[in-house]
Amino acid sequence: MRHNSKLPTGKVPSEVLQRIVFNHLGVPDKRIISGPNVGEDAAIIDMGEKVIVIATDPITGADSPRDSGE
Numbered sequence: 154m155r156h157n158s159k160l161p162t163g164k165v166p167s168e169v170l171q172r173i174v175f176n177h178l179g180v181p182d183k184r185i186i187s188g189p190n191v192g193e194d195a196a197i198i199d200m201g202e203k204v205i206v207i208a209t210d211p212i213t214g215a216d217s218p219r220d221s222g223e
Contacts, residue, residue, distance in 0.1 A: 167191040 160169065170191060178189055186197040186204065195208040 160166070165174075175189060184199045186199055187193065188196050194210065195206060198205045198207070
């Protein structure tokens with residue numbers, strides 16, 4: 154479904170993440186201790202004897218490259 158309204162500059166609203174992104178994340182995995190969620194910029198995955206912690210930058214939208222990363 155294509156949506157024609159323009160999103161505001163800055164972080165993607167949580168309702169958009171819930172509706173568009175989180176509904177398409179794939180198959181649930183019991184190894185995921187902490188996964189995708191609003192306000193979470195990291196994940197923790199149980200690999201048996203060890204865990205992996207993965208971090209990323211949040212999804213943002215900007216009108217120009219100089220406005221990104223805020």
